[in-house]
Amino acid sequence: MFELHLSEFTREEFLRDYWQKKPVLIRQGFKNFVDPISADELAGLAMEAEVESRLVYKKDGQWQAQFGPFDGYDHLGEEDWSLVVQALDNWSEDAAKMIEPFRFIPHWRLDDLMTSFATKGGSVGPHIDKYDVFICQGSGTRRWRVGDSGDHQEFSAHEVLLHVKPFDAIIDAEVNAGDILYIPPGFPHEGVSLNTSMSFSVGFRTTSTVNLFSGLADHLIDNELGEELIEDPERKAVEHSGEINQDDYQLIKQQLTQLLDNDDVVKQFIGCYMAKAKHELDLMPADEPLTPADISEILTTNSLMRLGGLRAFYFNDTVEQGICYIDGNEYNFAANIAPAIKLLCDNVEVQPKQLTKWHKNEAFSQFICEQINAGYWYFAE
Ligand code: SIN
Ligand code: CO
Numbered sequence: 001m002f003e004l005h006l007s008e009f010t011r012e013e014f015l016r017d018y019w020q021k022k023p024v025l026i027r028q029g030f031k032n033f034v035d036p037i038s039a040d041e042l043a044g045l046a047m048e049a050e051v052e053s054r055l056v057y058k059k060d061g062q063w064q065a066q067f068g069p070f071d072g073y074d075h076l077g078e079e080d081w082s083l084v085v086q087a088l089d090n091w092s093e094d095a096a097k098m099i100e101p102f103r104f105i106p107h108w109r110l111d112d113l114m115t116s117f118a119t120k121g122g123s124v125g126p127h128i129d130k131y132d133v134f135i136c137q138g139s140g141t142r143r144w145r146v147g148d149s150g151d152h153q154e155f156s157a158h159e160v161l162l163h164v165k166p167f168d169a170i171i172d173a174e175v176n177a178g179d180i181l182y183i184p185p186g187f188p189h190e191g192v193s194l195n196t197s198m199s200f201s202v203g204f205r206t207t208s209t210v211n212l213f214s215g216l217a218d219h220l221i222d223n224e225l226g227e228e229l230i231e232d233p234e235r236k237a238v239e240h241s242g243e244i245n246q247d248d249y250q251l252i253k254q255q256l257t258q259l260l261d262n263d264d265v266v267k268q269f270i271g272c273y274m275a276k277a278k279h280e281l282d283l284m285p286a287d288e289p290l291t292p293a294d295i296s297e298i299l300t301t302n303s304l305m306r307l308g309g310l311r312a313f314y315f316n317d318t319v320e321q322g323i324c325y326i327d328g329n330e331y332n333f334a335a336n337i338a339p340a341i342k343l344l345c346d347n348v349e350v351q352p353k354q355l356t357k358w359h360k361n362e363a364f365s366q367f368i369c370e371q372i373n374a375g376y377w378y379f380a381e
Pocket of ligand 2: 127128129189
């Protein structure tokens with residue numbers, strides 16, 4: 001298990017002083033850090049079609065990027081390239097454990113665990129991200145430069161590489177295994193590998209207003225909601241037929257705000273939207289479907305594990321009414337099992353002793369049986 005040592009500050013002080021405000025290098029945030037996956041295993045994953053990966057390197061002084069799956073790396077030589085793999089948490093149980101120490105930030109804010117392998121001189125170039133990232137250095141050493149936020153000129157160094165013009169550094173450091181560099185959105189940064197190295201980035205991203213509204217529109221269409229029309233039986237004659245007058249503007253705007261004021265609709269949308277997987281899941285349905293009776297038995301001896309990358313959320317009021325959200329869908333259950341459902345949403349691993357009250361509960365074993373047979377949860381060996 002990875003244990004986070006913020007050393008000079010508490011988690012509360014980190015959130016108060018740095019989160020979304022300024023970058024910070026946390027030396028030895030992970031003590032005795034060992035890569036949870038080897039470079040060879042990572043290279044193998046990037047050969048799989050379901051895994052999102054990319055290679056970044058320079059050829060004749062020009063930045064190049066290629067998307068996986070890859071069938072080999074020999075053509076790249078010994079230096080100046082890096083391989084980036086997204087959503088390692090979906091593919092490696094050991095690597096997914098690196099996210100656990102960051103659970104003091106809620107899971108709905110999480111994007112993924114991104115991994116990068118780089119040879120000496122390898123880099124993805126100077127750039128600005130729109131998300132908060134904890135870049136955890138694994139084996140090897142990288143030099144990281146981070147600039148201040150502000151006006152920075154971005155340009156396309158390649159059709160898929162948005163880079164930033166040279167910037168002055170406010171952090172310029174060599175980082176080694178176990179060091180963690182936190183960078184909020186908007187701060188330019190560049191990491192260059194000084195030897196063969198690995199890094200693991202725990203990223204947190206929010207959704208833009210336009211994407212939220214677009215998601216809301218899809219939700220309304222899929223669920224046949226929001227079909228009300230404006231009703232105006234009290235209408236008075238107008239002088240200027242080309243004008244949308246103040247009263248009518250308010251009437252139309254109210255149509256929008258009424259929907260946004262409907263917490264049943266908005267909560268259902270937010271629950272489903274936030275629970276959508278960010279990257280393809282490696283679903284693991286049991287070979288033979290289990291029955292609720294099998295499940296109640298196994299729950300007494302084996303931990304229940306949530307699939308890497310699976311998103312499962314609840315609202316504290318509606319969970320008590322038997323509602324939660326898993327992998328983009330709303331699920332309903334008997335309200336009396338709400339405490340057990342919260343355990344599943346709050347923890348990646350739930351141990352038998354946490355479920356002693358629940359393993360014989362029919363509604364719970366039925367619920368978890370469906371989840372296990374769908375491949376969303378599984379039993380630890
Ligand atoms: C990298 O690890 O190479 C890139 C990570 C980042 O800049 O966000
Ligand atoms: Co970055």
